[in-house]
Amino acid sequence: MDYFPIFMKLQGEACLLVGGGEVAVRKARLLREAGARLTVIAPELAPELAAWVKAGEVEHIAAPFHPDMLGCPRLVIAATQLREVNRQVADCAKAAGIPVNVVDDPELSGFITPAIIDRSPMVIAVSTGGKVPVLARLMRARLESLIPAGYGALARFAGDWRDRVKARFTQVDERRAFWEAVLQGPLAEAVMAGSDARVASDMDALLASDARWHEGxxxxxxxxxxxxxxxxxxxxxxxxxxxxxxxxxxxxxxxxxxxxxxxxxxxxxxxxxxxxxxxxxxxxxxxxxxxxxxxxxxxxxxxxxxxxxxxxxxxxxxxxxxxxxxxxxxTSASGAAAYAGIPLTHRDYAQSVVFVTGHMKDGSFNLDWPALTREQQTVVVYMGLSSIAGLCEGFILHGKAATTPAAIVEWATTARQRTLTGTLADLPALAQEHGIQSPALIIVGEVVQLADRLAWYRRKPVGG
The missing domain is CATH 3.40.1010.10 (Tetrapyrrole methylase, N-terminal domain)
Incomplete structure (x- = not known):
């Protein structure tokens, strides 16, 4: 995590914005919505900023930035089109220990402003660490469509009842369980829908109930x-x-x-x-x-x-x-097979699949080999890495051809996934050569030969 997420209270706090263009307007809107006392330093102002200044809602210093103008604001935002000016603002703020953001320049910034989903008092922030603001905005748009506006009303409702709930449930776990039940139940739906005629009485009844809200x-x-x-x-x-x-x-x-x-x-x-x-x-x-x-x-x-x-x-x-x-x-077999491009069944190669563990409860190695060596069948071995040599030898000794395709999939479906494909004869050596470690699954059967053609996830193909 490159940035520590934090929400800062700015009600009545002095904040400084350097820049007077459209980018500065967007930042000024956010600061004003948060209740900040805003001062803007810029020779000229965009019409919206100028209107706020004229109405006495924003203070304006009509001049280029100079270090003497910094003062002691709660935070500073630099939003000019000149990087040298933005750098000067950032250097002055950092030297004074004041949080500073330079718009679209994470290198100069001490903090970044995220994309915001506002359901006040619930606010959701989305950030890519300043690297891809467009992606953050796309994610914000997706979340906007998933989170009903009524969640703001629900958050206000819960805030209004917080003290009474805390007094009723002194244990944190029980209080948490109560809120989880309320906020996922019909009462919450009524609040979000604006049908709150009986909400207060219903909440009173829940608080008076003898129900056990938190049970092991x-x-x-x-x-x-x-x-x-x-x-x-x-x-x-x-x-x-x-x-x-x-x-x-x-x-x-x-x-x-x-x-x-x-x-x-x-x-x-x-x-x-x-x-x-x-x-x-x-x-x-x-x-x-x-x-x-x-x-x-x-x-x-x-x-x-x-x-x-x-x-x-x-x-x-x-x-x-x-x-x-x-x-x-x-199950791991399904995930490993899908991400390795190995269908567990296939009309041309396998009409059945068998899952088996590579070691027994008492640590012994005793498998039903006749059942495992049938033709037209896929075998998936769980927990077989430590005994892979014995497994492959067992398949061969009990009738499987040494050239039977076999694979081992390590950390299936994750970014660390590795897939080795070979045969019963050479799979143990491949696993040792590439340092395969648990968790790993072994897949034996003709379907393995489809891996090279069907694998869509294999980022680092090894073996062969």
Whole structure:
């Protein structure tokens, strides 16, 4: 993050704007909407600025900028067409410790002004760090169409009731849960629609209710194969509601950025043969946290019920009477195959697909080879990287040709994805040569030969 996002209160504060053209007009509008006392330094003014000066709403210094004119404003914006003047303004402001923005010049700026979606008192800012203002404006336009104007009324409503809600719910977690229920329910819809005849009485009834707004529970959420864009809407919503998140090595770091920022994060490991917490301890931890009244997010790579041990985890929750919800995710096999250009089934090459784990519960290596070596079938091996040599040898020993196409996909669907394609004979050596690491999936079958033709995502093709 190149810039720390911040909202500055400017009501009644002195602000300085250097420049009098149309660009300066746009910045002056924003400063005035924020309630700033504005002074403009410029030899000449655009008509709109001149009208504000004439009405006594803006002070004007009709001269080129000079360092003696700086004074002690709360912030400074330079918006002239001359970079040397803008640089002089920026240097003077920085020397005085005053925040300064030079329009369309991040190099000279101490802060930047974002694209704004105004639903006052709710304000949303979008920034590209000053690098691509057009992209920020395009994103703003998209958000404008998605966020109803009624959210402003909803924010005012919540602000009016804030003190009473705080007095009713002294515990932060319970207060947060109450607001989440209210702001996503029919009362909020009524406020946004302007149908507020009974809103006050309904809110009074909710505050007087004996309902438990915050109850311990567990969300078992499939995070998908890694790319945040592949999350379900339900998964994202629960990630924002949880009080504590348990995550492991298979969860891409980008996904953790979508979890509520003040949620506690607990790493539980799950790398093969190197668990930060054994599975039984993870189960016990979820139960304990839920019994403490916390909403627990168990974030799992791929799908919780596809080699994710989700069944074991909810079994322990059910035994303890802990409320839980399971949110499916795109399983890693589907994500890896799609992004590697390898269809799991294909009319000409494979009429079935089998998912199998590369190691068993007790660490042994014992697979149903006759079932895995059938013709016209694709086999996807989860957690098989550490035993890839034995796997490929097993396929060959049990009847598969050494030339059978095979692939390994590392960090599928993310920017770090790498896809190696080869055969059962040479895939182990390729994986070692290129330093492939977990998480990685192995795909065996004739469909692998389509990867070079169908892959659309492979940025760094290696092997062959």
């Amino acid at each position: 529970c567990v969300y078992l959420v499939g995070a998908g194969p890694g790319n945040p864009d592949l999350l379900t809407f339900r998964a994202l919503r629960l990630m924002q509601q949880a009080d504590v998140v348990l995550y492991d090595k298979l969860v891409a770091p980008e996904l953790l950025e979508l979890v509520r920022r003040d949620a506690e994060r607990i790493y539980v490991g799950k790398a093969r043969a190197d668990h930060a917490l054994p599975q039984d301890d993870i189960n016990s931890l979820m139960v304990r946290l839920a019994k403490e009244g916390r909403r627990v997010l168990r974030l799992k790579g791929g799908d919780p019920f596809t080699f994710g041990r989700g069944g074991e985890e909810i079994d322990s929750l059910a035994e303890e009477g802990i409320p839980f919800e399971v949110v499916p995710g795109i």
